[in-house]
Amino acid sequence: MCGASPDASAEGRLGYPLGVPVESPVRREAPARDATTVRDLPWNVVVWNDPVTLMTYVVLVFRRLFGYNQETATRLMLQVHNEGRAVVATQPREQAEVSVTRLHAFGLQATLAKG
Amino acid sequence: MARVRRYLGRVEIWLDKRERAALIDTVEALAESPDASGPWLTHRAYEDPGLDREYQRLTGPELAVLHEADLAAVREDLQRGHDRCRVDDERALAWLRALNRLRLVAGGRLGITEDGWEDTLGPQVAAADELAMLSDLGWLQEGILHALEPSL
Numbered sequence: 001m002c003g004a005s006p007d008a009s010a011e012g013r014l015g016y017p018l019g020v021p022v023e024s025p026v027r028r029e030a031p032a033r034d035a036t037t038v039r040d041l042p043w044n045v046v047v048w049n050d051p052v053t054l055m056t057y058v059v060l061v062f063r064r065l066f067g068y069n070q071e072t073a074t075r076l077m078l079q080v081h082n083e084g085r086a087v088v089a090t091q092p093r094e095q096a097e098v099s100v101t102r103l104h105a106f107g108l109q110a111t112l113a114k115g
Numbered sequence: 116m117a118r119v120r121r122y123l124g125r126v127e128i129w130l131d132k133r134e135r136a137a138l139i140d141t142v143e144a145l146a147e148s149p150d151a152s153g154p155w156l157t158h159r160a161y162e163d164p165g166l167d168r169e170y171q172r173l174t175g176p177e178l179a180v181l182h183e184a185d186l187a188a189v190r191e192d193l194q195r196g197h198d199r200c201r202v203d204d205e206r207a208l209a210w211l212r213a214l215n216r217l218r219l220v221a222g223g224r225l226g227i228t229e230d231g232w233e234d235t236l237g238p239q240v241a242a243a244d245e246l247a248m249l250s251d252l253g254w255l256q257e258g259i260l261h262a263l264e265p266s267l
Contacts, residue, residue, distance in 0.1 A: 050155050051230045052222035056260045063267050101174050104158040107215045
């Protein structure tokens with residue numbers, strides 16, 4: 001054997017104490033796809049057109065809230081304007097809801113939809 | 116004519132006495148609007164009515180406080196009585212949100228529902244005070260947006 005013996009008090013990379021016997025792993029059924037998994041599915045943040053809000057304002061909001069560059073923010077704004085709506089972000093539900101609230105704070109029409 | 120510029124890292128909004136008075140009148144005319152729940156001021160988040168009700172319950176009061184704070188910021192800055200109003204970027208964003216909300220109220224009152232409305236104005240709409248307000252607020256908003264660009 002080369003090198004030092006395992007120190008019983010030291011921990012391995014997975015957190016087991018080295019040099020201490022451990023039980024063999026037991027195979028278990030994978031957990032069913034539950035509400036937690038469903039909640040973590042991505043949701044789309046959708047912005048809808050309105051005929052009053054200035055286009056330049058929408059671009060600024062996209063840049064401020066999502067960190068987009070001018071080109072991306074302008075492309076999304078034009079998609080909203082021309083097609084009536086655009087998906088501006090895809091995020092876990094909780095985060096998507098925060099994004100929608102922030103868009104509402106800026107006065108934009110925004111909704112969440114399952115991705 | 117109102118001027119807006121970026122100067123030493125801040126946004127300067129120049130409004131003379133007459134312009135400030137006109138803007139205060141506009142704010143008061145639109146902010147206390149009985150149609151404050153107009154078509155562009157309500158924000159649905161979910162298609163599902165139950166989820167949306169819960170969303171409104173959780174976020175509605177917070178958004179109402181924010182809208183009121185934005186308007187209060189604009190009122191306060193206008194009532195200082197100075198031609199030059201110098202604000203940081205966060206305050207400029209509050210101005211933008213407030214002006215946008217006022218425009219949405221004006222748009223609702225004018226019955227604007229579709230893009231291209233500028234080309235199909237009826238005589239009654241063309242003569243309405245709200246149309247001038249919409250235009251003036253938009254002009255000021257554009258100035259602030261331009262002044263904020265370097266900070267993005």
